[in-house]
Amino acid sequence: MVYVLGGWQSDFAANWSREGRELADAFAEAVGEGLAAVDLDPEDVETGHVGNFAAELFAGQGHLGGMFGLVHPAFDGLPTARHEAACASGSVAILAAAAEIEAGRYDLACVVGVEQMRNVPGQKAAENLGSAAWVGHEFQDARFLWPRAFSDLADEYDRRYGLKYEHLMGIAEVNFANGKRNPNAQTRGWNFGPDAFTADEVANPVVEGRTRKQDCGQVTDGSAVIFLASEKRARAYADKRGIALESLPRIKGWGHRSAPLSYARKIEASRDQDYIFPQVRRAILDARARAGIAPDVSGLDAVETHDCFTATEYMAIDHLGLTAPGESWKAVENGDIAIGGKLPINPSGGLIGTGHPVGATGVRMVLDAWKQTTGQAGDYQVEGAKTVQTLNIGGSTTTTVSFVVGT
Numbered sequence: 001m002v003y004v005l006g007g008w009q010s011d012f013a014a015n016w017s018r019e020g021r022e023l024a025d026a027f028a029e030a031v032g033e034g035l036a037a038v039d040l041d042p043e044d045v046e047t048g049h050v051g052n053f054a055a056e057l058f059a060g061q062g063h064l065g066g067m068f069g070l071v072h073p074a075f076d077g078l079p080t081a082r083h084e085a086a087c088a089s090g091s092v093a094i095l096a097a098a099a100e101i102e103a104g105r106y107d108l109a110c111v112v113g114v115e116q117m118r119n120v121p122g123q124k125a126a127e128n129l130g131s132a133a134w135v136g137h138e139f140q141d142a143r144f145l146w147p148r149a150f151s152d153l154a155d156e157y158d159r160r161y162g163l164k165y166e167h168l169m170g171i172a173e174v175n176f177a178n179g180k181r182n183p184n185a186q187t188r189g190w191n192f193g194p195d196a197f198t199a200d201e202v203a204n205p206v207v208e209g210r211t212r213k214q215d216c217g218q219v220t221d222g223s224a225v226i227f228l229a230s231e232k233r234a235r236a237y238a239d240k241r242g243i244a245l246e247s248l249p250r251i252k253g254w255g256h257r258s259a260p261l262s263y264a265r266k267i268e269a270s271r272d273q274d275y276i277f278p279q280v281r282r283a284i285l286d287a288r289a290r291a292g293i294a295p296d297v298s299g300l301d302a303v304e305t306h307d308c309f310t311a312t313e314y315m316a317i318d319h320l321g322l323t324a325p326g327e328s329w330k331a332v333e334n335g336d337i338a339i340g341g342k343l344p345i346n347p348s349g350g351l352i353g354t355g356h357p358v359g360a361t362g363v364r365m366v367l368d369a370w371k372q373t374t375g376q377a378g379d380y381q382v383e384g385a386k387t388v389q390t391l392n393i394g395g396s397t398t399t400t401v402s403f404v405v406g407t
């Protein structure tokens, strides 16, 4: 059993290069603030894992495991590794750390997710992000590759089931509104005019195909850190603070599935299936089965999902089983996904409202699940949340990781 002791998230509205900060400064801040938030010392950490997608491309820097040693002398000799699975990098780092704890190798792991993306022009950022696709083989004519890929997904929904733009905008509105409640959200101070959530060419211009500005997750500098512990270590932690072990959230279940790098092959393979991305559905169900909760959404109080674009969350809603396949629009219309709804989705604001520092996102999701299940989510708290599921996607659902976190 793997316990989540807590963690820390940076201010996703920050622009590190404008502040004269480097990736290593942000890494040190995350580890230092994280240790302080959870009341641990560097000496307590036995293994370190880093989720990062593309530091080589954005900052010319690889080998991020070595950054622990820059933070504090006590980290000298710490076993560390960096993990990459595009936008699911943070989640695969958590999987690796959790596996080490479950294997009994170590009792306390520090997992850092970090990405610097705002130090290059937007077009260059899009090119760097494009390396998570099948390079040279798909979306070659797109200026912004991922906005185009998820525009194609919206097209696919339209072809199979019908899709109205107002429902994609309903998803955007919820995420931006939730982001306003989150003190770390990149867009918390953003303003929107009356036409921002329509197909107005000025207020909501096309980025690629069907994808418009308000459909997009953000380009973000950000870090998130969590600390994972074995039962033995979590018990000692709880005893020292006079709290019950049972009050600490656990990673109750996990799902991890991959699919071929090619978007077209995925779509072709699911032609006759209920779900557009069966591997996403399998990862979600695997996590619930391992957690021992119902295969439907009845065991959940909230979800933190990938919404790199509104079409991504539209897909997540039916794959999570909140509606039947192709009927995600019903959950949007009914208000089911809003805080206070049947199953709040992205109370944090998600990737659209909070921001999407790619390698940090999976870690930020589990941190938000920890906040929700310990009643520490502040203005975006889902009343009485006990069980939260995360859904983190790399590329065009090439890598999917889902966690069930709960007390």
Ligand SMILES: CC(=O)CC(=O)SCCNC(=O)CCNC(=O)[C@H](O)C(C)(C)COP(=O)(O)OP(=O)(O)OC[C@H]1O[C@@H](n2cnc3c(N)ncnc32)[C@H](O)[C@@H]1OP(=O)(O)O
Pocket: 015, 085, 086, 087, 088, 122, 126, 129, 132, 144, 146, 147, 189, 190, 191, 192, 207, 213, 216, 217, 218, 219, 308, 356, 393, 394, 395, 396
């Ligand atoms: C890769 C995988 O594995 C899977 C995935 O997750 S795919 C997702 C990968 N991510 C992406 O593709 C990112 C997609 N988004 C983008 O490319 C860009 O956000 C975009 C092209 C949609 C827009 O970029 P842009 O036009 O440069 O605008 P944007 O960066 O949002 O904002 C420009 C400025 O206006 C501000 N701004 C934007 N909207 C605002 C608003 N409504 N109110 C106030 N300020 C606003 C921003 O804060 C920013 O300010 P600074 O110049 O001070 O930084």
